[in-house]
Amino acid sequence: MSAAASLERRTFSEVRTAGRRLEGYAATFGSKAALGSIVETIKPGAFGPALAGDVLALLDHDASKVLGRTRSGSLRLAEDAKGLTFSLDLPDTQAGRDVLALAERGDLGGMSFGFMVPKGGEEWDGDNRTLLKVDLKEISVVSAWPAYPDTTLALRSRQQARSARVELLREITLAELRA
Template sequence: MNEQERRFTRGLVEVRAAAGARTIGGYAAKFNTLSRNLGGFVERIDPGFFAKSEGDGWPRAMARYNHDDNMLLGTSRSGTLRLVTDGTGLDYAVDVPDARADVYELVQRGDVAESSFAFRTLADDWSMTEDGFPVRTLLAGQLVDVAPVNDPAYLDTSTGLRSLAERAGADLEEVRAAAAAEELSRFLAAPKTTVTIDLAPTPRAVGEAVADAVKSMTDLMTRDNGGQGEPHPLTSIRQRRAELYRRRTL
């Protein structure tokens, strides 16, 4: 599940004050915010999603205009891209090079006002919203890039559907068809468990029950025999029969 994915962020990219540099920035990702419908499911980003990348010093993270390799704006390695997580999400600031002054101008004018980020998922989870709609939670991942973008469209979500198919032990095409029909919830419903309880008594249980019944009868018939402490004559016969039955059932 290490294929690259991209998501749009509901947040503005803006010009930021920085001495001697053309700096733009914004939130590339926001935590615990449900996305729009991605095609039968929604997503949220766990606050710990970028913990590994951040702990590793944001290795090879880049800022690219429209995620284009030919439109590199800055890198974490050179320090021209700075990334930090807070209670809201992943914030970025990038010093735009002179060769990309047009990107800075587009952001400054408001022509480019939104951000996106590319990532690889290392761990995710599936559940349901309170309204019963499937939700994928991104738990851990690797940041690839952040990007001011012209068109904040969500790109291919097949990696998410593949994750659900693996979790449910289902065929990917079946999951895709269910997503198109907005029926992914059936892959998240709790499995029905059938519990069979055998109420038929075992021979041992029957033998023990008979023995208990005869003992109670013996006590009763001893009392009926004038309280002499000797069992009634019929009791001895019934005791022997019960004992033979009990031995056969053990």
Template sequence: MPDNTISGYAARFGDETIIANSFREKLAPGTFARTLKERDVVALLDHDSGRVIGRASAGTLTLREDRIGLWFSLDVDTTTPEGQTALGTVRRQDIKGCSFGFNVRVERWEDGGDRLPLRIIEDVDLWEVTLTAFPAYPTTSASLRNADNAARRLRSKAQAAHRLRGIS
């Protein structure tokens, strides 16, 4: 039975990106801590609110902040066209990144000197995480977890090692 779970990082702390060729931006650790306690976040395909593929309050989207960033796990419904699209495009790695929809609550700016100014986001109201082919932060990730294949590979490797030692 295939695993229908997509997981990865919708955002990563400390990684810089350039927004609209106007400024640099990065996320501070703790950016999502408050909002994850207060809001019901949805998962979408390419920021399209008509293509909902998960929701925290429904138990189909799990979000947590760790030392790396905003990690997610999405239990995809294969009976919907959106779910089939999400699984297919992530499985093939046509989509392998994420983005997120938010309002900034706390930010600070640093002068860039001879570089673009830097916005450091410290707190947001998070509305959604999204699977997208064009993430603003290229270090985000989305991949299909396939526990069955991983277990099969591990078993196969162990069996090969046993055969080499003459163990059946």
């Protein structure tokens, strides 16, 4: 399985502007998200180890539209009691100016994050999935319709063993995202 096939994304909507800075939550803890037949929650501390790595800030999960990154200091991430907070200094690029204009008008769809689940990073209780540890790759400003929680973008299997049908759906979904 390719790395792209196991990348998962979630979307939230709390964003605010302060000058050329975007701030808010890219994820919240304890909130139940209905993802098809699966209900998912994120446990506090799930992002902790990943915060030491280089995480990108993108526009609409598009790697060609980098808005910032932790390595350069233009993106700052932290966990608090509510969730994964971010502070992003927007660049003076077309994408940065567009995001700023949309944020100031209140037209942004929200925030999202892309991640992979390492071995042992999740627990299942029937159709309830709890994310215990995630390998955070990116957070994204979502300019239009966030995929979470009402679309198939976030659908995954409960067990890798029964993944044939679900992997096909995942590949189709990822292919649609790339189109």
